[in-house]
Amino acid sequence: MMTALAPSPATDGTVAPVLRAARLCKEFGGVTVLSDASLDIRPGEIHAVIGENGAGKSTLMRLLSGYLRPSEGELRMDGAPIAFHAPSDAQAAGIALVHQEILLAEALTVTENIFIGREITRFGRLDERAMREAAAAQLAEIGCKASPRALVRDLSLANRQLVQIAKALLGTRRVVIFDEPTAVLTHDEVDPLLDIILKLKQRGVAILYISHRLDEVERLADRVTVLRDGRMVGTYDAEGLTPRRMASLMVGREFSSLYPPRLERELTEPALEIEHAHVPGFVKDVSLTLRKGEILGLAGMIGAGRTELFEGLLGLRAASFGAVRLHGKPVHFASPAQASAAGFGYLTEDRKGKGLLLDERLAPNLTLAALDKVHPFAGLDVAGEAQLLDRAVASYDIRLRSLDAKAGQLSGGNQQKLLLAKMMLNDPSVIVIDEPTRGIDIANKSQIYVFIQSLVREGRSCIVISSEMQELIGLCDRILVMRSGRINGEVTGDAMSESNVALYATSSVASEEASRENAHG
């Protein structure tokens, strides 16, 4: 169904562009990751940039906002050539970037982070109050409930992302670039943010918007630029561009279905039983059972305590359990090492902070959690390790420019696949994946879903923690919904709908009603 959707000429349009990039190229150490990228952004426009993981979207955005300097090409602002030597130059010109990665100083408070480099003073003295109030107002506007006094270290990923957005939005802005702002947000937090973006648009701000959530793109974008493998595919009017069409432009072929067909099977034998789990401050009296071969979804809003439940189980935080049984055998894990030895694998939601050594090459990252398995003898089996990496790159479809790359140089999606490969080296029989597709493009997502399904087909059992309800509904056999540290409800079969999950996730009163309704009908 290739409709005649001609790329819109980059220079048409009635409004003069604020920012225009012409034939930008970027190389890292001789490897070209972006070539010949041209686009323009007009005031009052939301311009989406989409592409697969590693397509070069973030690189392009960094070029536009002074974090990187182009190897070739030119930037023009209001028609005049301009060069940014540092991000502060771009900021001074009114261009702000909301990073894909969280770039905040963890040891400082929210307010301090928001005002780094542009502190408000009165007679040379910091005006804490003014800053705190401005920060609170900005946070409130984008729907972030974090306290301005909180240390960033103590915030959840989602709140960090919101703080980062608040930081970027503060001040006069002509161009705001959002690089996957919603990747770590839950359903409830996305809507206020999108409203803000639309408001900015109405104020005449030019907006660049990157997301792998194509429905958001469809909702917001006026024009869409598609990148593939570091090259421009084209810029299109959003009018009539369906998510499915966007997906096929991104991957260069027709794209069919996101979720694999549901498996029909009998699930009886318990694989993991948790009884009366308490994690002080986070989880209160949670009990759950995962059956062998099951994909169990764990839904909830930020702060529901899902991550903490499993960190407690792994011995990474103080926690108490009535009982934990793995395949019927009582277990107690004092450390992640014991857990993985018992066949339990947990994949963290924070891949940069807790998952990968960003400055280390790929092979050591891959084998870090399974050193005893991969290297059974005293010395490292370097050749074997290289083979493992080759195999992981092939079977998880990790896209990279060089096998000597550092993990931090991979695009987000490929980092996630590397992490999956890292976990699977330990051959776990029960797997918990926290946010499996955060920041992952649609094609990769579908690969990961297929992968998860293949895991349970092999007889493993899997818990998927996700803030994307769609994903849980499309993938899971059953969904437990957590709220404020408790299991607030369970949905199965035909009851698995966004509205039901959302109900349990947000309201305890509603949950009782809903469960009654479910019971009756």
Place this chain on the structure above:
Amino acid sequence: MADVAAAPPRTQQNWSIGWGDAGPFLALAALVLIGFLINPDFLSANNIANVVTRSAFIAIIAIGATFVISSGGLDLSVGSMAAFITGVMILFMNWVAPSVGTAAIPLGMAVALVTGIACGLLNGTIVTVGRIEPFIATLGTMGIFRAFITYMTDGGTVAIDRSLRDAYRPVYFGDVLGVPIPILVSLAVALVGAYVLYRTRYGRRCVAVGANEDVARYSGISVTRVRTLAFVIQGVCVAIAAICYVPRLGAATPTTGLLWELQVITAVVIGGTALRGGRGRIWGTVAGAVILEFIANLMVLSDFVSEYLVAAVQGVIIIIAMLIQRMSKR
């Protein structure tokens, strides 16, 4: 979005000493108690005044070090810098004293400050522009300052001119309303330091640079300038300490200030500043300096410890003080 107003419980933390920062003060209190039990003379006004006065040097230098360390640096050269500044100052005063009389003293103080600024600038430039690990850079300048003072004094000692000695004496031995002057000076330095670190743009940026250099840079902060300035502040503090120090010992020798750097860093860390940067505690630092001096004092006042084991007991006490400090944090 409605309920953002219902802000989370906010503790009153207006003048940056929260409960979590009480560690060094608890350790200090514990030490004072132990001291009193060991030897009641410990709490005599005279002894306390002596000890606190003495701790002033380390405290003043350590306040500067709080800036350097919280900005993510480290300065090992402070001890030799103190010796160097003392030497320069005394030589200068002795040189001008015959012509200007006691006016040599304020002039000497000015020279000390200028020298301190220059030394700090040197350290800061090597670290930031040369991009050399502060540990190594300041280890290098430590040798340089120490050698200069040795060279200037021909390997010996320079004593302050007899004609100046009495006029200068009150700077260490005098008091205002019974409070010894060095204590007043160090309180003043701490007040200014706390104001700068907690209440000015520079202080905020200093900590930000220490917390995350990239974030600071991306936010348009000149990391180079902030770090260099921290070293300059350190230089000024060393100069102030040297100015107070001269009348006490009346001379600069090549061993003046030996190993002060270790005491200074220990005071800063005991005080709750993070050695990795991103967190500075001026009042904690002051408490840390007093703690160290109290420990040394206790060693002299108590009679159970063999002379040979003093260092061991000090080591143990420092570790215990750190444990107390840590424990109170969680």
Place this chain on the structure above:
Amino acid sequence: MADVAAAPPRTQQNWSIGWGDAGPFLALAALVLIGFLINPDFLSANNIANVVTRSAFIAIIAIGATFVISSGGLDLSVGSMAAFITGVMILFMNWVAPSVGTAAIPLGMAVALVTGIACGLLNGTIVTVGRIEPFIATLGTMGIFRAFITYMTDGGTVAIDRSLRDAYRPVYFGDVLGVPIPILVSLAVALVGAYVLYRTRYGRRCVAVGANEDVARYSGISVTRVRTLAFVIQGVCVAIAAICYVPRLGAATPTTGLLWELQVITAVVIGGTALRGGRGRIWGTVAGAVILEFIANLMVLSDFVSEYLVAAVQGVIIIIAMLIQRMSKR
């Protein structure tokens, strides 16, 4: 998953010295060249052998320090630990010599190793279990070790028993095929060290812990165990250095090992290991130790530098060496 076949390139880098790591060796080469220009005697076989032999102690200890530092720690106690181990070893040998004769030497070596392990374990435990900043923890144990040896020897010198001296002498002064034994020992330690750090599971874990503690912990690595073991390795290295050291002067004195910690850390950092952890370079460390000893040697062999200024020139050269090292990295 279609078009993955075109595998990305992989450069050949099998034995972990890449070009980016050449810095310390370039600095060393520059130094040798300058040395030769200043005084051709510098390159006499005798002088080179002396200097390299001398650098063996620092090199051996610094190899241990490479583990500690790359795992994110720091050990300031190595100098006093060396003195302590030397003292314990000599006292023990003198005690058993009358009954077992020269068999006292291997027994003494065993005692030295056990003492080293114990000291390392103490440091490691305080740092990991006590969760105390390594800088402060090892500053404390530095005082403790130094005090113990002073106490055991009544503040004085313990010399090795005359009956053992000649039997033990070759360990420092002997050679195999013309290569002095300390050089062989330090090469052996470096080879083992490089193997452990680059080619074993433990080495991987050590660097991972230094690079990001959280990642290491989530990957099932026991951070406590890895860090503690790094300190134990440090202890073993200090013991080996002490074993080679004893025959050199035949005695432990209160000045044995004084300020070695600074030399050791300098050697490690000049060698390219990151002081913040996460990156260790054994061969660079060895080069760093040799560089330091060459600098000291050059100071004596050259005639331009006043004896008073030696420390200054050393400081400057160290900073320049770091600059060369840095420059070659980018």
Place this chain on the structure above:
Amino acid sequence: AEKKTIAVSIPAADHGWTAGVVYHANAAAKEINKAFPELEVIVKTSPSASAQVSAIEDMSATRKMDALVILPHSSEELTTPVKAIKDKGTFITVVDRGLNDPKIQDLYVAGDNVAVGYNTAQFLVEKMGGKGNLVVLRGIPTVIDDERIKGFKDGIAGTDLKILDIQYANWNSDQAFKLMQDYLAKYPQIDAVWANDDDMLLGVLEAIKQSGRKEIKFALGGNGMKEIIEKVMAGDAMTPVETPYPPSMIKTAIYLTAAHFAGHAPVRGSLKLDAPLITKANAAEYHFPDAPF
């Protein structure tokens, strides 16, 4: 009667000689505390001049001191603080390094650092016929070091003995070992070596032994270390003489101070210990087999 307190303030044992001082001070304290019940001797060591100032301040602030026996880290830095204690009526005994103001002390016991250098130099002049190449190792830049070097230079003045090189080795045997190795590499002909302290001499001797060089006739030290005295007693060719600078002077000073209180006549004045050459003939007088130094 009331117990009299004698406080002893000395440097911490940071090298051989100071270690000897600590040993002798502790020994004197033990003996006197046992022999004279009416006296109490307390010994405090300090690692630096400023620590020493602190220590005497602390002692005078918290206890009644009847006498202070002090071996100052440095003269200038201790003068004012000791004077403050004197002003309270304390009996002051100064050992080794004089204070800047001799009026402060009641009793002064000291060695003669200039003589240590001078007598050694004279010996070399005589034995070498006033001709030859010397290398010198000096300690830590302080007055003691300066005086010894000055005495030595005066001693060879006007002869053809030439000092090829002079460098600091910090009174540390290790550093002396390295420095001597370097001297040997640098100078093909060295006739004699003087290390102004015996700790350093130990390192020098090892380096010479290792080099196998034969032209060096003398390697001399100073201070009277046990090991070196033993060499002299044994008639060592390279180290046939030694100059005393006995750390036991602290013991002498403590005993004299004790005598002031326990004895019948007041003790005052100044006692300068000579630094005569120790030779094989008189070495036994200077040998204390039990002392650590």
